[in-house]
Structure formats: C-alpha cells, structure tokens
Amino acid sequence: MEQNLINEILDKGYVLLPGRRSAEEYEQLGRRLGEVVLRTDVVVDARKRALQEARRKMSGRPSAFQSDALGFHSDNPMTNVIAFHCVRQDAVDGTLRLVDMPALLDKFSDAEIDELSCVGVSYTYLTGKNRDDEILSEPLVTRADGRLLIFYQSWMIRGELTVHQRQLLDRVAGLIEEAVTTKGIAIRLEQGQSLMVDNRRMLHGRGALPDDSKRHLVRLLIHSRALPYTDAACDRGIASFA
Numbered sequence: 001m002e003q004n005l006i007n008e009i010l011d012k013g014y015v016l017l018p019g020r021r022s023a024e025e026y027e028q029l030g031r032r033l034g035e036v037v038l039r040t041d042v043v044v045d046a047r048k049r050a051l052q053e054a055r056r057k058m059s060g061r062p063s064a065f066q067s068d069a070l071g072f073h074s075d076n077p078m079t080n081v082i083a084f085h086c087v088r089q090d091a092v093d094g095t096l097r098l099v100d101m102p103a104l105l106d107k108f109s110d111a112e113i114d115e116l117s118c119v120g121v122s123y124t125y126l127t128g129k130n131r132d133d134e135i136l137s138e139p140l141v142t143r144a145d146g147r148l149l150i151f152y153q154s155w156m157i158r159g160e161l162t163v164h165q166r167q168l169l170d171r172v173a174g175l176i177e178e179a180v181t182t183k184g185i186a187i188r189l190e191q192g193q194s195l196m197v198d199n200r201r202m203l204h205g206r207g208a209l210p211d212d213s214k215r216h217l218v219r220l221l222i223h224s225r226a227l228p229y230t231d232a233a234c235d236r237g238i239a240s241f242a
C-alpha cells in the first residue's frame with residue numbers, strides 16, 4: 001500500500017486515497033510513510049489564528065486558521081509530504097487547489113532556473129527547541145537528480161533581488177494564476193477522504209471560507225526518505241526534534 005502511494009505521488013505529485021477511513025487510520029498510514037513532524041487541525045478559528053500570530057517571530061503571514069483565501073504556497077521545506085484528511089467539509093466549498101510547479105517551470109530556460117535557484121525563501125524550524133529561534137532560507141528552486149525541488153511562499157521572499165529576478169518572479173506568479181484557471185487541479189475532499197501531496201513539487205491553496213465554516217481537515221507534515229528532499233532543510237530540521 002505505502003509503495004503504491006509513493007509511486008503515485010512520484011508520478012503525479014499527489015494521490016487522492018481510494019475509499020474512506022477514520023482520522024486514526026489516516027494518521028497510522030501517515031506514520032508508515034515517514035516521520036510525522038507536525039499534526040494540525042485545520043479549522044477556521046480566529047482565536048487560534050490570533051494565538052499563532054502572537055507566537056510567530058515573522059508576523060503577518062497567512063495562516064491555515066484564516067477564513068480568507070490562501071494563496072498558492074509550499075509548506076515548510078523540512079517536510080516533503082503534506083497530507084490532508086477531511087473530518088468535515090465546508091457546507092458550500094472548501095476545495096483544495098494544486099499547481100504542478102516543475103511542469104510550469106518548463107517554460108523557463110536553464111539560465112532562468114539558475115537565477116531562480118539563487119532566490120532564497122525564508123522559513124523557521126517547524127518544531128523542536130529551536131522553533132522560531134532562527135530564520136533559515138531555502139532556495140526557491142533546487143536541482144536534484146534531474147528534478148526540480150520547489151519551496152515557494154511569495155510572502156517569504158526576502159533580501160535583495162536583481163531586476164531580472166524580480167521579473168522572473170512576476171512571471172512565475174502570473175503563470176501560477178494562469179495554471180489555476182487552465183489546468184489547475186481542484187479537489188474537494190469529502191468526509192473520510194485523504195489526500196497526499198508532494199510538498200517539494202506541488203503548490204496548494206484554497207478560496208475563502210465563511211467565518212463560521214465547520215470545515216475540519218487534519219493535516220500531517222511528513223518527512224519521507226522515499227521522496228525527494230534537500231539535505232539542508234531536512235537534516236537540520238530533523239536534528240532539531242530532540
């Protein structure tokens with residue numbers, strides 16, 4: 001079962017698991033794929049959001065607890081699989097959208113990819129004693145064994161950029177928007193369904209939800225040695241769990 005899931009994630013960038021299961025069964029399955037670094041109840045909750053914001057070292061970032069739309073992004077680059085399980089779906093929408101970044105970056109020349117690989121995107125430790133103490137940086141694009149590994153959070157691109165890098169980033173942002181309308185992947189999970197996504201390949205996002213939405217997903221951030229990852233992000237991250 002695990003190998004089939006891994007193969008499908010490698011092939012398509014994500015897998016919608018067949019059938020339905022309980023949240024416990026889903027979490028067990030997640031643990032068989034790798035190390036579960038973080039488990040989060042994704043719900044619209046203004047209080048949770050305010051608490052999270054107060055604790056954050058880098059403030060003003062979007063939150064999984066917000067009702068506003070969430071722009072396309074990767075989650076923390078220390079993990080390469082993000083899993084979502086639906087405990088309860090929103091009454092009206094709650095669709096997750098995915099964009100396959102390496103496919104989109106096909107339009108860029110090797111030299112342009114090199115330029116993008118010099119753009120650093122900030123993040124902090126996901127867990128452990130160093131959490132939020134240190135601001136780390138991962139390249140927006142890393143070449144690894146003929147693949148491109150992505151870490152994209154448009155709001156975390158800090159530091160000096162050249163004019164050319166800025167133009168490339170605008171082009172990337174435009175293509176992401178375009179991909180959603182033309183060949184974007186839209187998945188509205190139903191109760192008991194689970195989705196696993198290659199976090200170093202696909203971006204995810206969603207539209208706005210009502211402030212009183214009852215939608216509830218369980219998100220697992222998993223570090224799997226069976227899927228591509230970058231040493232810098234993962235080894236530092238894993239070392240900090242102790």
Ligand SMILES: O=C(O)CCC(=O)C(=O)O
Nearest residue numbers: 042064070075096206219
């Ligand atoms: O609410 C969602 O569908 C996604 C939220 C999100 O980006 C996350 O939990 O990582």
Ligand SMILES: [Fe+2]
Nearest residue numbers: 073074075204
């Ligand atoms: Fe996310």
